[in-house]
Amino acid sequence: MRIIKTKRGARPSREVRDWCSRFEEGCRSRGLRVTAQRRAVYQCLAEDTTHPTAEAIYSALRPKVTGLSLATVYRILESLEQEGFVRRVRTVDGAGRFDANLSLHQHLVCRRCGSITDSPLDLPVPQPLPRAAASGFVAEIFDLSLIGICAGCGRPRGRGARRTQPSSSPPRRAAREFQRRS
Amino acid sequence: MRIIKTKRGARPSREVRDWCSRFEEGCRSRGLRVTAQRRAVYQCLAEDTTHPTAEAIYSALRPKVTGLSLATVYRILESLEQEGFVRRVRTVDGAGRFDANLSLHQHLVCRRCGSITDSPLDLPVPQPLPRAAASGFVAEIFDLSLIGICAGCGRPRGRGARRTQPSSSPPRRAAREFQRRS
DNA sequence: GTCAGTGCAAATAATTTGCAGTCTT
């Protein structure tokens, strides 16, 4: 059995290419213009499985896309979300994080470093989604997360032990706070 | 069968009293001081089932607790969370929301008005929580939300129809944005 | 050519922090 190594936090390039072309088609069919910036932001999200923040996307892209501005990244993310190309992930810290993976999966959320990783859903999802009868709530998305401690943060940490940091997104407010707490 | 009416978003006062006294004991036993402000913030959260934001708590309390400051509310909420008296709820908008209900339940999150309501968990929770073997992640909290449209926002809205607003928390950034989108 | 999309800088929102004073224990 061969192990195929991919860079940490990276999605197989085959899949990425697929998603990107579907994205461009989708844009054109809805009359959204395919600009270098939009393409870059979407591709960045498609490649990155660490659910980066707007700022992280901006930092990753700035060297490649000349003159890109943070405000634009925010605007693009909002439009991608509205058009259903990406999903905004609920977080415990203030920062918005994004996910181009729209398939049903669960998130492993580390309460120490704030990292969010995908994991296959190991629980049957009721279909159709239950209606909360009394309240009249109509559910559309089944959003399951397991909150806990990731491998890196859980390792015994004597002298020299290092705390994991999500690769593409440096720890932000809440994550920093969690680290302080330990 | 008699229907016991409680104010929308309110928890039975019996339970609230219970929780509050447990809270005060807990504080004392850990050497935390029981001040009027802390008591008020915790009680507010215990009474309110709408998962209010710091700002909402502040507004609700300002008339009652003279001279209360927003910074203090934030500080108290952080301390309550660290001590495990309340849980910070993950949200899709930027605003932090809090929940004094620590029992296992799921959240119904309205993507239009941003409201978050509790609902009994109608799904078996694997015990112990699954370990994501490969990744070494150790799960502690099972966090399930159903994201969709709440009763108020889903009602047919011809002329005169009104959009629901979460009672204790006025819509914030993301919620306002959702409303704009409709 | 048209106008959606962009960059920049300034505005707003959400949260945190420094410091001097206050109140619980």
Add this chain to the structure above:
DNA sequence: AAGACTGCAAATTATTTGCACTGAC
């Protein structure tokens, strides 16, 4: 008393917006 907790104002962080300009269609 001691120092944990608070209020106030100022600082930070996260995100949005106004406006003139540019590039995809």
